[in-house]
Amino acid sequence: xxxxxxxxxxxxxxxxxxxxxxxxxxxxxxxxxxxxxxxxxxxxxxxxxxxxxxxxxxxxxxxxxxxxxxxxxxxxxxxxxxxxxxxxxxxxxxxxxxxxxxxxxxxxxxxxxxxxxxxxxxxxxxxxxxxxxxxxxxxxxxxxxxxxxxxxxxxxxxxxxxxxxxxxxxxxxxxxxxxxxxxxxxxxxxxxxxxxxxxxxxxxxxxxxxxxxxxxxxxxxxxxxxxxxxxxxxxxxxxxxxxxxxxxxxxxxxxxxxxxxxxxxxxxxxxxxxxxxxxxxxxxxxxxxxxxxxxxxxxxxxxxxxxxxxxxxxxxxxxxxxxxxxxxxxxxxxxxxxxxxxxxxxxxxxxxxxxxxxxxxxxxxxxxxxxxxxxxxxxxxxxxxxxxxxxxxxxxxxxxxxx
Numbered sequence: 593x594x595x596x597x598x599x600x601x602x603x604x605x606x607x608x609x610x611x612x613x614x615x616x617x618x619x620x621x622x623x624x625x626x627x628x629x630x631x632x633x634x635x636x637x638x639x640x641x642x643x644x645x646x647x648x649x650x651x652x653x654x655x656x657x658x659x660x661x662x663x664x665x666x667x668x669x670x671x672x673x674x675x676x677x678x679x680x681x682x683x684x685x686x687x688x689x690x691x692x693x694x695x696x697x698x699x700x701x702x703x704x705x706x707x708x709x710x711x712x713x714x715x716x717x718x719x720x721x722x723x724x725x726x727x728x729x730x731x732x733x734x735x736x737x738x739x740x741x742x743x744x745x746x747x748x749x750x751x752x753x754x755x756x757x758x759x760x761x762x763x764x765x766x767x768x769x770x771x772x773x774x775x776x777x778x779x780x781x782x783x784x785x786x787x788x789x790x791x792x793x794x795x796x797x798x799x800x801x802x803x804x805x806x807x808x809x810x811x812x813x814x815x816x817x818x819x820x821x822x823x824x825x826x827x828x829x830x831x832x833x834x835x836x837x838x839x840x841x842x843x844x845x846x847x848x849x850x851x852x853x854x855x856x857x858x859x860x861x862x863x864x865x866x867x868x869x870x871x872x873x874x875x876x877x878x879x880x881x882x883x884x885x886x887x888x889x890x891x892x893x894x895x896x897x898x899x900x901x902x903x904x905x906x907x908x909x910x911x912x913x914x915x916x917x918x919x920x921x922x923x924x925x926x927x928x929x930x931x932x933x934x935x936x937x938x939x940x941x942x943x944x945x946x947x948x949x950x951x952x953x954x955x956x957x958x959x960x961x962x963x964x965x966x967x968x969x970x971x972x973x974x975x976x977x978x979x980x981x982x983x984x985x986x987x988x989x990x991x992x993x994x995x
Contacts, residue, residue: 719797
């Protein structure tokens, strides 16, 4: 029954823009921060210190020291951080080291501080674990658990759509992680397959909270330049800055369809206009009756868009029709009117998940779904032709496992 709380308007401060198909692009300091550089870092510490050491580790002096980790190969590079694979010299475990360069004159990048302070309090099996924070003069290093791949790479490796049972387990875990952060008034704001890490056992973990926001006083509006274009909801594309947890739920719908169908739901190729056209082509061009307030959004000019009528989702993505309740669940996420989108918590109780073991709903936050007997990933069939043939003969995808 937390829907009332979810609807509350949730805003902090304006954030400047980031590139559409972005890896990280530079996010300038928040508007409210005075130009006097000395106050910059202090201003971000609202009531607690993001660099404070966890109290549980006083006995191990090696945590929090730069030389406690050995750098291995580089994994990736964004505009303000480089990520390396690393190894803890304390326990030999693999880690991911996100090294953020601190330009002397600029102070700590805000995205970094935001990410560090938000993640420090989050302890959940479906959220990437932040082990340690190392602050030196030149760098701020966030030490994360090492997770060997992400959903984007996993889907590339298994083209043509994933095994329907695996889609269900990935989606369940995504919703578990989101439900946990949304209950804590945190939005992720940049859901896309690259930001969903997949461990070798099939655990899915939300990562890259560089754009995440703790929801607080509804005093300012947000930036509408969030979320990679393909996973960005129509309200945000149309310039709405008044958003809540329903922002993330649109992305969930897009990712769900992409896992099932094997292609991105709305792969816009040009610009915001093109992205919106693709959405309206399937869901129908919005009007004031189906979406109260749409006419007053900054970028909505009715004459700008072809008027399309809504279609069944399986007309656009045929594989939704092969899996019980999948189309219905997807349509509850892909609602143009934000307030109509299903919450993460409600989605976990959808009929689509009804054939999973009941114990999954009783797990502790830190317990993996794979601790429940008979819950395991199926082998993906790389051969999409064979999959289609098998499906067509039965009319439905044959389920490889008995849950």
